[in-house]
Amino acid sequence: MQQPDLSRMIGAEIRLLLKxxxxxxxxxxxxxMSVTFSYILPYIVYRSGxxxxxxxxxxxxxxxxxxxxxxxxxxxFGGSIVLIMGVISVGSEFGWGMWKTLxxxxxxxxxxxxxxxxxxxxxxxxxxxxxxxxxxxxxxIIAAIEGAPMDWPAPTAIAQGLLGGWVILAxxxxxxxxxxxVTQGTGxxxxxxxxxxxxxxxxxxxFAGGISxxxxxxxxxxxSNGYSLMRAMFDGAQGQDQGPGSFxxxxxxxxxxxxxxxxxxxxxxxxxxxxxxxxxxx
Amino acid sequence: MLxxxxxxxxxxxxxxxxxxxxxxxxxxxxxxxxxxxxxxxYGPITAVDDVNLRVRKGEVYGFLGPNGAxxxxxxxxxxxxxxxxxxxxxxxxxxxxxxxxxxRVGSMIETPAFYPFLSGRDNLAMxxxxxxxxxxRIDEVLGIVRLTDxxxxxxRIYSLGMKQRLGVAAALLKDPPLLILDEPTNGLxxxxxxxxxxxxxxxGSGERTVLVSSHLMHEVEQICDRVGVIARxxxxxxxxxxxxxxxxxxxxxADPLGEAKQLVDGIAGVTRIGIExxxxxxxxxxxxxxxxxxVNHRLVAAGIAVRELRLDQRSLESVFLSxxxxxxxxxxxxxxx
Numbered sequence: 001m002q003q004p005d006l007s008r009m010i011g012a013e014i015r016l017l018l019k020x021x022x023x024x025x026x027x028x029x030x031x032x033m034s035v036t037f038s039y040i041l042p043y044i045v046y047r048s049g050x051x052x053x054x055x056x057x058x059x060x061x062x063x064x065x066x067x068x069x070x071x072x073x074x075x076x077f078g079g080s081i082v083l084i085m086g087v088i089s090v091g092s093e094f095g096w097g098m099w100k101t102l103x104x105x106x107x108x109x110x111x112x113x114x115x116x117x118x119x120x121x122x123x124x125x126x127x128x129x130x131x132x133x134x135x136x137x138x139x140x141i142i143a144a145i146e147g148a149p150m151d152w153p154a155p156t157a158i159a160q161g162l163l164g165g166w167v168i169l170a171x172x173x174x175x176x177x178x179x180x181x182v183t184q185g186t187g188x189x190x191x192x193x194x195x196x197x198x199x200x201x202x203x204x205x206x207f208a209g210g211i212s213x214x215x216x217x218x219x220x221x222x223x224s225n226g227y228s229l230m231r232a233m234f235d236g237a238q239g240q241d242q243g244p245g246s247f248x249x250x251x252x253x254x255x256x257x258x259x260x261x262x263x264x265x266x267x268x269x270x271x272x273x274x275x276x277x278x279x280x281x282x
Numbered sequence: 283m284l285x286x287x288x289x290x291x292x293x294x295x296x297x298x299x300x301x302x303x304x305x306x307x308x309x310x311x312x313x314x315x316x317x318x319x320x321x322x323x324y325g326p327i328t329a330v331d332d333v334n335l336r337v338r339k340g341e342v343y344g345f346l347g348p349n350g351a352x353x354x355x356x357x358x359x360x361x362x363x364x365x366x367x368x369x370x371x372x373x374x375x376x377x378x379x380x381x382x383x384x385x386r387v388g389s390m391i392e393t394p395a396f397y398p399f400l401s402g403r404d405n406l407a408m409x410x411x412x413x414x415x416x417x418x419r420i421d422e423v424l425g426i427v428r429l430t431d432x433x434x435x436x437x438r439i440y441s442l443g444m445k446q447r448l449g450v451a452a453a454l455l456k457d458p459p460l461l462i463l464d465e466p467t468n469g470l471x472x473x474x475x476x477x478x479x480x481x482x483x484x485x486g487s488g489e490r491t492v493l494v495s496s497h498l499m500h501e502v503e504q505i506c507d508r509v510g511v512i513a514r515x516x517x518x519x520x521x522x523x524x525x526x527x528x529x530x531x532x533x534x535x536a537d538p539l540g541e542a543k544q545l546v547d548g549i550a551g552v553t554r555i556g557i558e559x560x561x562x563x564x565x566x567x568x569x570x571x572x573x574x575x576x577v578n579h580r581l582v583a584a585g586i587a588v589r590e591l592r593l594d595q596r597s598l599e600s601v602f603l604s605x606x607x608x609x610x611x612x613x614x615x616x617x618x619x
Contacts, residue, residue, distance in 0.1 A: 003381060004414030012411035019400060097395035104361050104389045105412040106456065108381045112412065281363040 004107055006115060013119030022088045027127060030081040031134050034073050039138035063139045064151040067161040070128075070135045071233070074165050075226025076197075078131070079172035082124060083193045086176025089120060090272070091186035099281045109277050117269055120173050121166075128165040132158070157233075164233045168226045171261050172197075174268035175222070181272035197222075219252050220260060228257035312339035313372075314460050314491045315360060320369035322355055329355045331515035332369070337493050337508075339459075342486035344506030344523075345495040348606050352515040353495040354392060357464050360493075361389055374460055385413075388458040390466060394449025398438035402429060402448045405437055406455060413456045423451040427481065443474040450481065461485060463494045467501060479505050499599045509598075513606035526601050532564040532574055534581070535590035542586050546577060561590070 017023050039061055046058050060069055093099050102112045136152075143150055153161070179189035201223045208214035218224055232254025252260070315337035322330040330352040337343045347353045358364040360371055362379015376383030396405040406420045424430045427447040432440070440448065446466055453461055466482065467475040483505050486492035496502050502509055503523050511519040511526070519526055536542035543555055543562055551570030556563045566572045574591060581588050 004412060008411045008414075012408050016397065016400070016408060019404070021399065096398065097393070098397065100358075100363055100391055101395045101409070101452070102412060103363060103379070104384060104387070104391070105409055106381060106385045106414060107412055108379070108384070115412075280365060281358070 003111065006111065006118075009107065009111065009115035010118045010122070013115050014122055017085075017089060017119055017123050020088070023085060023123070026081050026085050027130060030077060030127070031130060033077055034070075034131055035134055035138050037077075038069050038073060038135065039142065043142055058146075058148075061139055061142050062148050062151070063136065063143055064149070064153070066132070066136055066139055067153050067157060067233075068230075069139070070132055071161060071165065071230035072227075073131070074128075074168050074230065075223050078127070078165070078169055079222065079226065080194060080197045082127065082169045082173040083176040083179075083197060084190055085123070086120060086173040087180040087186050087189040087193060088176075089180075090116065090177045091180030091183070091189050094180070094184045095186065099276070103281055110273070113273050113276050117174070117177065120177070121170055124166055124169045124173060125162075127169065128162055132162070160233050164229050167258065167261050167265070168229060171222060171226075171264045171268065174265055178268040178272050181275050219256075222261075222264065225252060225257040225260045225264075228252045229254060229261065232257060313337065314339050314374050315343075315493060316372045317356075317360070318370045320356065320359060320371060321367050322352075322359060322364060323367045328515050330359065330366075333512070333515070333517045335510060335517065336520075337491060339491055340486075340489055341507040342482065342492045342494065342505055344502035344509040345493060345512065346497065346499070346502050346509050346602065347495070347512035348497055351497075351512045351606070353497075353512055354464055355515075356512065357389075357391060357462055357493075357495060360462060361387065361391065363391070385456065386458050387460045387462060388453030388456055389462040389464075390446075390449040390453045391462075391464045393468075394445050394452070396437045396445075396448060396452075399436060401434050401436055402440065402444075402451075403433040405448065406433075406452060409452050409455055415455050419455060419457070423454045426454060427451045442469045443471070443477075446470060446474070446478065447481075450478075450485075454485070459490055461490060461492045461494075463492065465495055465497070467496070467498065475501070499597075499602050503598050511602060511605050518605045519601075523598060527598055528596050528601070529565055529568065530593050530595045532566065532572075532577065533558075533561050533590070533592050533594045534564065534577070534588065535561040536581060537587045537589065541584070542581055542588075545580060545584055545586065549577060549580065563594075 042057075042061055046061075059065055093102070103109050105112075107115075140150065142148070176189065176193055179193050180186060183189045183192070201221045204214060204221065205218050205224070208218040228251040231251055313336050315335060317333055317335040320330055320333040320335065321328065333352075333356060335345075335356070345353050345356070355364060359366050360373055360378055362377075362384070371378045373383045374386050396402075397408070400408065403420060403424065406423065407417065409415075410417060410420055421430065424433050427450050429444060429447050429451060432444060437445070437448065446469070450463070450466065453463065463482065467478045470478060479501060482492060482494055486505075486507075494502075494505065506523065508522050509520070509526055510517055534542060534546070539557065539560065539562065543557070546552060546562060546564055547555055549572065551566045551572035552564055553567050554565040556565075564577075574593065578588055578591050
C-alpha cells in the first residue's frame, strides 16, 4: 500500500506552523530585538555623541557590514528564538495529546517526525530572510540619513550567509525539539534551553579563561561554533565584546565549526527520533 | 472457537459459561482483530493480563469493563501506541502500529485530541495529509457526523459533543474497514449519547467492523453484536449480549407448587426446574417450541392455581456486576492458583 506523500505532510506541517501564534510572536520579538539592539539604539548613541561601548562602531550599521551585523545575532538571539519555536512545535504535541492522533494515522511514527522536522527546517528560512531584509532596510536608512556609501554585500556572500545562518538556526531548533521530547512538554524544555543558551555557555566560556582544561569544552559549545562559522564566512562577526550576546572567542576553524554543528544537528534530531519511535504514547 | 476465558464459580457464571460454550462454533476465518496472551505490566501492576481478543469482520464489538479495567490500555496496544509486555496482536492481518494496518484503521482513543487553534476542518485537512486522503473526503465525513455548519470554528470552542463527533469524523477519514472507538459517548448529554449510538450503529451496519469500548451496559446492549467483558485486566467473558444474559427462564408462581413442578417436569422441551423465592424457575431448550401459554393451559387444566407466569432473563448489568465484582476475582484467583 502506497505511503502518503511526504511533501504533502511537510506542507501540512508548515501550514500548522504558520497558524501557530507563537511562530509570529517569536519572529516579531526577534525582529524587534535585532533592529533595536543592532541599529536603533547604537544609532541613537552614535548621534548623541556619548562615549559608549554600545554602538560606537558606526560602520557596523552600514550596508557594507550587513552580513556581519545579522550574523552576530544568529548564534545568540536567533538561536534562543528558534529553540523556543522547536520546543513549542514538538512539546505542545505532548500537552494536547496530539501524538496519539498523529501516530494512529497512516504514515507511522518515523515519517510523522520527519515531516515535522522538515517543516521546521523550512520555517527557519523565512526567519533568516526576514531579519536580513529588515536589517538591510535599517542600515540603508541609516546610510541614507548619514550620506554613507551603500556598499551592499555581493549576492554570493548573501547566499553564503543564508546557508551558514540556516545551519546555526537549524541546530538550535533541533535542540529545542530534543529538549521538548526528552521532557515531554514545553515549560521545562524552554527553561533548560534558555538557561543553557544565555547563561551556562557564557559561564563556561568565562571560566575557561582560568581553567585550561575547560578550553576543549568551549570549542564544542554551540555558541563558539556558531560565531566561528559566521566569522569564517564573512571574516567578520568577530564580536566586539559588547552588548548582550557578545562573543570574543575562542574561535575554531570554519570547517570544524561546520562539522561540529552538523554533528549536533544529527544528535539533536536523532535522539528525539529514537525516543518517539520507541516510547509508549499514554 | 470460544474457549472459556475464566472458570465460572457460581450458578450465574455457570449459566454464562454454558451459553458461551454453546456459542462455540467454528470461528469465522474473517477475524479482523486477534490477540493472543496480550499482557501489559507496569512494574508490579498488571494492567492487561493474558487477553485473547477476537473481533469478527462486520460486527459491532463491545469492549465492556469498569473504569480502570484495562480497556484503553488494550486498545492502545492494538493501535501500536503502547508496546505489550508479552503476547501477539494481529489487526487486519498486520502488526499493531504498522503503516499497513493503520492505513485501514480509524480510531478515537479517550478524549479526541486536535490542535485547539485550528478549525475542525483544518484539523481534518491536517490529518488528511497524513492519511493520503483526498481533501474532498473532509466534507463527506463532516456531513456524516453532522458538523458541517461548525467546521470553520476553532476546535477550542467546541462543546464536548462536537469534539467527540470531530473525533469520529477523523476516524472515518480513511473510510476504514475497522473503527476503534474508546468510550465515544463519554461526557455527552443524553441526546448526544443517543445520537452517537445511532451513528455507531449506522457505521457498523455494513461491512465495516466497529470495536467500541464502554462501561455503560445499556449502551453496549443497544449497539453491539458481541461483547467482551474485561475486569482487572482480564477478559472474563465474551459472547453475544444474549449469550451473556443467559437463557430465558419461565417463572411460575402456582399453588400447590409441588404439583405444578411435577406437571411441568413432564412437558417436552423443559431442561431444568428449580425453585426460587417460592416460584418455579423453568429452563427450556431454546430450540423447542415450548409455549408459555401451553404450560399455563396444562396447569389450569390440572386444577393448579397460577398466580404469576412470566418470562425472565438476567439483565446485562447483573451479569456485568457479577463478572466484574471483586468476589468474582477472588474466586477466579483461587481457581487459577
